[in-house]
Amino acid sequence: MARELTRQDLLDLARGAAFLGTGGGGDPYIGRLMVERALDEGGNVTLMSLDEVPDDWFVIPTAMMGAPTVMIEKIPRGDEAVASLRALEAHLGRKADATMPIECGGINSTMPLVVGARTGLPVVDADGMGRAFPELQMETFHVYGVPGTPMAITNEHGDTTLVTSHDNKMMEWLARGITIRMGGSSLIAEYSMDGATAKRTSVPGTISLGIQIGRCLREARAAHDDPFEALIEMLRGTLYGYARVVFEGKVVDVFRRTTEGFAKGSARIESTTGGGTLELRFQNEHLIALNDGVLRGIVPDLICVLEAETAEPITTEGIRYGQRVKVMVVSTPAIMRSPAALAVFGPRAFGLDYDFVPIEELAA
Numbered sequence: 001m002a003r004e005l006t007r008q009d010l011l012d013l014a015r016g017a018a019f020l021g022t023g024g025g026g027d028p029y030i031g032r033l034m035v036e037r038a039l040d041e042g043g044n045v046t047l048m049s050l051d052e053v054p055d056d057w058f059v060i061p062t063a064m065m066g067a068p069t070v071m072i073e074k075i076p077r078g079d080e081a082v083a084s085l086r087a088l089e090a091h092l093g094r095k096a097d098a099t100m101p102i103e104c105g106g107i108n109s110t111m112p113l114v115v116g117a118r119t120g121l122p123v124v125d126a127d128g129m130g131r132a133f134p135e136l137q138m139e140t141f142h143v144y145g146v147p148g149t150p151m152a153i154t155n156e157h158g159d160t161t162l163v164t165s166h167d168n169k170m171m172e173w174l175a176r177g178i179t180i181r182m183g184g185s186s187l188i189a190e191y192s193m194d195g196a197t198a199k200r201t202s203v204p205g206t207i208s209l210g211i212q213i214g215r216c217l218r219e220a221r222a223a224h225d226d227p228f229e230a231l232i233e234m235l236r237g238t239l240y241g242y243a244r245v246v247f248e249g250k251v252v253d254v255f256r257r258t259t260e261g262f263a264k265g266s267a268r269i270e271s272t273t274g275g276g277t278l279e280l281r282f283q284n285e286h287l288i289a290l291n292d293g294v295l296r297g298i299v300p301d302l303i304c305v306l307e308a309e310t311a312e313p314i315t316t317e318g319i320r321y322g323q324r325v326k327v328m329v330v331s332t333p334a335i336m337r338s339p340a341a342l343a344v345f346g347p348r349a350f351g352l353d354y355d356f357v358p359i360e361e362l363a364a
Contacts, residue, residue: 001049001052002046002047002048002049002052002122003046003047004044004045004046004047005044005045005046005047005113007036007039009211010032010035010036010110010113011032011214011218012210012211012212012213012214012215012218013028013032013109013110013207013210013211013214014028014029014031014032014110014214015028015213015214015217015218015312015313016109016209016210016211016212016213016214016215016217017031017104017105017106017107017108017109017110017210017214018105018106018313018315019105019210019213019214019217019304019306019313020104020105020106020109020130020131020132020206020209020210020213020302021103021105021106021131021132021285021313021315022105022131022132022285022286022302022303022304023282023284023285023286023303023304023305023314023315023316023319024068024105024106024132024133024134024263024282024283024284024285024286024315024316025068025103025105025106025107025108025109025132025284025285026064026066026068026071026106026107026108026185027068027071027106027107027315027317027318028106028107028109028110030071030075030076030107031064031106031107031108031109031110031111031113031114032110034076034078034110034111034114035110035113035114035117037078038078038114038117038118039117043116043117043118043120044117045113045116045117045123046116046122046123047122047123047125047207047208048098048122048123048124048125049124049125049204049205050124050125050126050198050199050202050204050205051199051204053098053124053195053198053199054097054195055194055195055196055199056194056195056196057097057098057194057195058094058095058096058097058098058192058193058194058195059096059097059098059099059100059124059192059193059194059195059198060085060088060089060096060098060099060189060191060192061099061100061101061102061112061127061128061141061189061190061191061192062081062082062084062085062099062100062101062102062111062112062115062187062188062189063081063101063102063103063108063111063112063187063188063189063190064076064081064107064108064111064185064186064187064188065136065153065175065176065179065185065186065187065188066179066184066185066186066261067184067185067258067261067262067263067284068106068107068263068284068315068316068317070183070184070185070258071107071185074156074183074184074185076156076185076187077156078114078118079118080154080155080156080158080186080187081111081112081114081115081154081187081188081189082114082115082118082119083152083154083158083160083187084151084152084153084154084160084187084188084189085099085115085119085152085189087152087154087160087162087189088150088151088152088162088189088190088192091150091152091162092150092192096121096192097121097122097195098121098122098123098124099112099115099116099119099121099122099123099124100112100123100124100126100127100198100202101123101126101127101128101206101207102127102128102129102136102139102141102190102191103127103128103129103131103132103133103139104127104129104130104131104132104203104206104207104209104210105129105131105132105285106132106315108127108132109127109206109207109210111187123207124198124202125204125205125206125207125208126198126202126203126204126205126206126207127202127203127206127207128140128141128142128191128201128202128203129203129336129345130203130206130239130300130332130333130335130336131285131300131302131332132284132285133284133285133300133345134262134283134284134285135172135176136148136168136171136172136175136190137167137168137169137171137172137344138344138345138349139168139191139344140201140202140203140335140336140341141191141193141201141202142168142191142344143201143338143340143341143344144200144201144340145201146191146193146197146201147168147191148165148168148171148190148191149163149164149165149168149171149190150162150163150164150192151163151171151175151188151189151190151191152188152189152190153175153178153179153182153186153187153188154186154187154188155182155183155186155187156183159182161178163175163178171190175188176260176261177261179261180260180261184258184261203239203333203335203336204239205238205239209238209239209240212234212238213231213234213235216230216231216234217230217231217310217311217312220311221310227310227311228245228306228311228326228328231243231311231328232244232245232328235330239333239334240302240330240331240332240333241331242330242331242359242360243328243329243330243331243359244328244329244359245326245327245328246278246289246291246296246297246327246328246329246359246362247269247271247275247278247289247291247296247326247327248271248272248273248275248308248325248326248327249269249270249271249272249273249275249277249278249324249325250269250270250272250322250323250324250325251267251268251269251319251320251321251322251323251325252268252269252270252277252321253267253268253321254266254267254268254319254320254321255267256316256317256319262283262284263282263283263284263316263317264282264283264284265281265282265316266279266280266281266282267279267280267282267305267316267319268280269325269327272324275291276291276292277291277292278290278291278296278327280303280305280327281352282316283350284316285299285303285316286299286303286304286305286316287299287303287347287350287352288303288347288352288354289303289327289329295354295357295362296327296329296362297327297329297359297362298347298352298354298356298357299345299346299347299350299352299356300332300336300337300341300342300345300346300356301329301330301331301332301356301358301359302328302329302330302331302332303327303328303329304327304328304329304330305319305325305326305327306325306326306327306328307323307324307325307326308324308325308326309324311326329359329362330359331358331359331360337356337358342356
C-alpha cells in the first residue's frame with residue numbers, strides 16, 4: 001500500500017540505509033537533511049510498493065554518483081536530481097510517473113525522496129542493487145536487460161550533460177569521467193523503464209527495509225536489548241534472511257584514497273578476543289573480509305562495520321583508527337546471486353581472485 005513517509009521514517013531510514021550501504025553509498029545523513037528541507041518547503045513523499053506500480057507507468061530512477069568522500073565537503077544544492085530527471089524527460093519526450101532508487105544503501109536511498117518531495121512523484125519501494133555498489137552497470141536492472149541510457153548528469157552549478165552509449169559499461173565509463181570533471185560527485189537520472197520492467201528487474205521493498213532496520217536498532221537501544229541480536233532476528237524475516245557477526249575488534253589501520261572517481265582502500269581490525277586480524281578491502285563499499293587470510297565475507301553479500309556497543313553503522317569514509325567495532329555479514333536476495341548477477345557484481349568483477357561463497361556456507 002502507498003503511504004506518506006513521516007519524519008521518524010526518515011530518521012530510521014538514514015540509519016538503515018547506512019547499514020545497507022555496506023560502508024558506501026554516501027552519508028545518508030546529508031540526504032535526510034535534503035529531504036527534510038524539501039518537506040519544510042511544503043513537499044511530501046509518497047512511498048509506493050513495487051506491485052502497485054501499473055505496468056504502463058514510466059519510471060525514472062534518480063541517484064547521486066561519485067566518491068562518498070567528496071560528499072563530506074561538496075554537499076548538493078538540492079535540486080540537481082530534479083534537473084537531471086527533467087532533462088531526461090525533455091530528451092525522451094515523456095513525463096515520469098514515478099521515480100525510484102538505483103541503490104538502497106547510503107545517500108541513494110534518500111535522493112529519490114528529495115525528487116519525490118520536490119516534484120510530487122511517488123517513489124517506488126524497490127531498487128536495482130539491494131545494497132550499494134560503486135559502478136552504474138552493477139545493477140539488477142543491467143543484469144536483466146534494461147539499458148541505462150539515455151541518462152542525464154547534473155552538478156551543483158546546474159550544468160547538465162546527456163549521455164547515450166552502446167552498452168551500460170560504456171555508460172559507466174563516460175559518466176564517471178563527466179562526474180570527475182564536475183568535482184567528483186553529481187546527481188543523475190538513468191535506467192528509465194516501464195512499470196512491468198521495474199517489477200521484473202528490481203529488488204522489492206528495500207526502502208521499507210531500510211526504515212525497518214533503523215527502527216529495529218532504535219527500539220533495541222531504547223529497550224537496552226542487544227542491537228546485534230535484534231537485527232539478526234529482524235533480518236531473518238526478510239528477503240535477506242541470514243546475518244552473522246563475524247569479527248569484533250579495534251581498528252588499527254586505515255588506508256583510503258579518492259581516485260578514479262571512487263574511494264578505494266583497506267582497513268585492518270585487531271581482535272579484542274584473540275581472534276587475529278581482519279582485513280577489509282573497499283571500493284566505496286566493503287568488498288571482502290579476510291581473517292588472517294580466511295574468507296569471512298565477500299561481495300555481493302553485505303559486509304557492514306558497526307560500532308561495537310550501539311550497532312551504529314560506520315561508512316568507509318568514517319572508519320577511523322581506534323574505533324571499537326563489530327563486523328556483520330548479511331546474505332543477499334536470490335535475484336542478486338544468479339550466475340548472470342555474479343558476473344556483473346560478484347568478486348571477480350572487482351578484480352578479486354575469489355569465487356563467491358555465501359555467508360551461510362562460510363565457517364562460523
